[in-house]
Amino acid sequence: MGKLAELTFWTATISGGLRLATPLIFASLGETIAQRAGVLNIGLEGYMIIGALTSLYVTVESGIAVGLLAGALSGAVLALLMVWLCVRLNANQVVVGFGLTILGVGLTGYIFRLTTPLGAERRQVNILGEIHIPGLSDIPFLGEAFLSNSWMTWLAFGLVPIVWWVAQRTVFGLEVRAVGEDPDAAFARGVDVIRVRSLATLLSGLLGGLGGAAITTALVGVFEPAITAGRGFIALIVIIMVRWSAWGVAVGSFAFGLADALGANLRNIVSDSVPTEALQMIPFFVALVILIIGARRARMPKSLGFNYVPDR
Amino acid sequence: MSTTAGDATGMGSGDTTGPGNGTEALRADTPFERATIGLGTSLLAVVAALGLGAVILAGSGENPLTAYGAIVVGSFGDWFAIGETLARAAPLAVVGVGAAVALRAGVITIGAQGQLIAGSLGALCAGFVLRDVPAGVAVPLAAIAGALFGMVWVLIPALLRARLNVNEILSTLLFNEFAFLLLGYLLNNPLKEPRAITPKSEPLPDSVVLGDLVTSTRLHAGVLAVVVIVALFALWTRSTMGYRYDLFGENPRLAQSLGIPGRRIICNSLLISGALAGLAGWLQAAGLLQRLFIDIAEEIGFFGLVVAMLGGARPLGILAAALLVGALQAGGLHMQATEGIPASLSDVIQALILLGFAVRYAPQIAAIGRRVVRSLTDSFGAVAGWGRSGTDRRAAGGGTGGEA
Numbered sequence: 001m002g003k004l005a006e007l008t009f010w011t012a013t014i015s016g017g018l019r020l021a022t023p024l025i026f027a028s029l030g031e032t033i034a035q036r037a038g039v040l041n042i043g044l045e046g047y048m049i050i051g052a053l054t055s056l057y058v059t060v061e062s063g064i065a066v067g068l069l070a071g072a073l074s075g076a077v078l079a080l081l082m083v084w085l086c087v088r089l090n091a092n093q094v095v096v097g098f099g100l101t102i103l104g105v106g107l108t109g110y111i112f113r114l115t116t117p118l119g120a121e122r123r124q125v126n127i128l129g130e131i132h133i134p135g136l137s138d139i140p141f142l143g144e145a146f147l148s149n150s151w152m153t154w155l156a157f158g159l160v161p162i163v164w165w166v167a168q169r170t171v172f173g174l175e176v177r178a179v180g181e182d183p184d185a186a187f188a189r190g191v192d193v194i195r196v197r198s199l200a201t202l203l204s205g206l207l208g209g210l211g212g213a214a215i216t217t218a219l220v221g222v223f224e225p226a227i228t229a230g231r232g233f234i235a236l237i238v239i240i241m242v243r244w245s246a247w248g249v250a251v252g253s254f255a256f257g258l259a260d261a262l263g264a265n266l267r268n269i270v271s272d273s274v275p276t277e278a279l280q281m282i283p284f285f286v287a288l289v290i291l292i293i294g295a296r297r298a299r300m301p302k303s304l305g306f307n308y309v310p311d312r
Numbered sequence: 313m314s315t316t317a318g319d320a321t322g323m324g325s326g327d328t329t330g331p332g333n334g335t336e337a338l339r340a341d342t343p344f345e346r347a348t349i350g351l352g353t354s355l356l357a358v359v360a361a362l363g364l365g366a367v368i369l370a371g372s373g374e375n376p377l378t379a380y381g382a383i384v385v386g387s388f389g390d391w392f393a394i395g396e397t398l399a400r401a402a403p404l405a406v407v408g409v410g411a412a413v414a415l416r417a418g419v420i421t422i423g424a425q426g427q428l429i430a431g432s433l434g435a436l437c438a439g440f441v442l443r444d445v446p447a448g449v450a451v452p453l454a455a456i457a458g459a460l461f462g463m464v465w466v467l468i469p470a471l472l473r474a475r476l477n478v479n480e481i482l483s484t485l486l487f488n489e490f491a492f493l494l495l496g497y498l499l500n501n502p503l504k505e506p507r508a509i510t511p512k513s514e515p516l517p518d519s520v521v522l523g524d525l526v527t528s529t530r531l532h533a534g535v536l537a538v539v540v541i542v543a544l545f546a547l548w549t550r551s552t553m554g555y556r557y558d559l560f561g562e563n564p565r566l567a568q569s570l571g572i573p574g575r576r577i578i579c580n581s582l583l584i585s586g587a588l589a590g591l592a593g594w595l596q597a598a599g600l601l602q603r604l605f606i607d608i609a610e611e612i613g614f615f616g617l618v619v620a621m622l623g624g625a626r627p628l629g630i631l632a633a634a635l636l637v638g639a640l641q642a643g644g645l646h647m648q649a650t651e652g653i654p655a656s657l658s659d660v661i662q663a664l665i666l667l668g669f670a671v672r673y674a675p676q677i678a679a680i681g682r683r684v685v686r687s688l689t690d691s692f693g694a695v696a697g698w699g700r701s702g703t704d705r706r707a708a709g710g711g712t713g714g715e716a
């Protein structure tokens with residue numbers, strides 16, 4: 001237990017937390033945009049897992065840049081189904097989202113098993129290494145804990161201000177928030193509600209796919225069935241907690257990543273006295289507490305989950 | 313004629329489709345039309361999903377006919393296959409009924425997975441206590457224990473939803489993780505069978521084990537309980553109490569103004585769904601597997617919700633959907649064993665069917681269905697002299713003119 005007082009434990013936990021937060025940030029940022037526009041993507045898990053498989057398989061063939069792009073696009077393809085079925089045809093968002101999750105998990109499981117028969121070697125990539133920033137990364141504790149990340153993590157945190165800026169300072173952002181709060185009024189002001197919702201949903205597909213890609217290319221390096229392990233749903237929790245704010249997504253994702261890393265690192269120290277399963281529960285327990293606190297203050301976009309049916 | 317009902321679900325209220333249960337009533341003028349549109353679009357969704365599945369199979373270099381042939385053989389080919397299909401359909405139907413009770417009240421729960429694990433633990437505990445009790449007493453008590461454990465597992469999410477408005481989809485999902493990890497701990501430590509390599513419990517005592525109905529199959533007597541549960545659910549949908557739940561699901565504000573207690577309905581519908589998921593856990597533990605394994609819940613909890621959605625949250629629909637999903641899963645495993653085609657294909661097909669069913673309720677699609685059925689009934693009616701009379705048709709035509 002003495003190790004808990006050691007600095008190395010905490011630098012490892014914090015940098016691990018940032019790493020584990022990376023996929024969550026991508027996914028939650030995209031989902032924030034979609035939910036702000038009034039579209040609830042329960043299928044986020046599906047976007048993520050298909051992005052995870054696609055990016056890994058393409059990276060093996062064509063390198064990381066094409067791989068990430070393919071991962072993002074594959075998420076967008078599933079989101080396209082969401083757009084077509086829910087935004088255009090007004091099908092129930094929860095049912096379709098649930099269907100897309102099963103579709104994503106099933107399809108990736110099918111492709112993985114087909115390309116990886118029992119005993120065959122799994123496709124594998126080297127996970128993205130840390131970037132060493134001269135000077136900054138050398139700062140004792142702070143540098144090691146906070147500033148030695150892979151560029152995927154930097155990219156994730158870099159996206160946060162961009163999404164904030166788009167949401168708060170651009171016409172598109174205003175339209176997104178308008179169609180999420182009151183689509184009728186937005187329509188009356190000349191906003192193409194269906195178009196804005198479609199774009200927002202596609203963005204959540206792109207970023208969800210990228211979040212999945214972050215799992216395989218930056219965290220694990222291999223694919224296995226159900227590798228997203230419910231992170232798509234965790235992202236939904238993060239969004240409730242931070243009240244649909246882009247900056248909040250960064251904080252909330254980091255909080256969850258930190259809990260995840262803490263559970264994993266504690267396992268090395270106290271596994272004799274505490275069952276590993278109890279440590280594995282830590283992040284989910286944190287998520288539950290977060291969910292309860294978030295619910296008390298939640299003020300969701302008013303038309304979240306409701307389709308827009310224009311006058312015909 | 314526009315959007316955003318202020319209520320929580322928005323289901324069934326005209327053109328608005330909200331995050332309700334996906335069972336928005338098909339608007340049709342006669343029961344005959346409703347039934348025909350319902351059946352027709354259901355079959356269409358299944359056929360379309362199988363067609364897309366065939367495209368995926370062909371695209372990945374497999375022969376769709378071989379694959380589907382193996383699925384049919386593995387689900388209905390012989391008595392063993394039929395037994396597998398029914399034994400898989402049974403817990404799906406039970407979970408589906410529970411999910412349907414909640415869905416009808418506008419509550420969505422994906423916590424059946426965890427409640428099922430809790431229920432299987434309940435059955436095991438009952439088995440240890442009732443080792444020397446006659447089976448006639450022990451079996452029902454074990455079932456009750458399963459249901460109680462399932463109910464306990466959903467108690468906290470139910471209270472959180474009713475009191476603090478904590479999203480039940482996400483909280484029940486977290487409780488699935490807790491249940492899975494708890495089971496993992498128990499099977500690796502106190503419940504572990506000595507000398508076992510993989511984590512599994514000791515066999516359940518004979519007093520609580522459900523016997524096989526047909527020899528050399530895995531079809532156990534617990535399947536009979538499913539018939540009872542679906543029958544009870546059919547009564548529920550016709551009862552005053554069930555009507556209150558439906559009303560709350562369709563229009564919470566109206567229900568509140570009629571003095572129907574919303575919080576209690578939310579809480580109770582979650583508890584009922586938890587009890588039924590727990591019963592499904594009992595079916596798995598005391599009937600099919602007769603031990604506890606780490607993957608005892610498989611994905612029954614999730615697919616039980618799929619069954620409820622596919623079945624339109626109605627009794628016969630749920631039975632049919634459970635048989636369909638059970639057959640696809642049993643057949644999928646057979647296909648994997650004999651043809652080497654991954655069983656995940658079954659999941660893909662089920663997802664596609666679910667998506668097809670979701671669109672089926674979309675206003676545009678329902679309108680097309682109505683038009684098709686109407687033209688069919690009209691032409692048949694002209695020939696055979698049944699169906700709608702001329703005046704009715706004009707009236708109906710006037711009614712639909714505004715919405716088409």
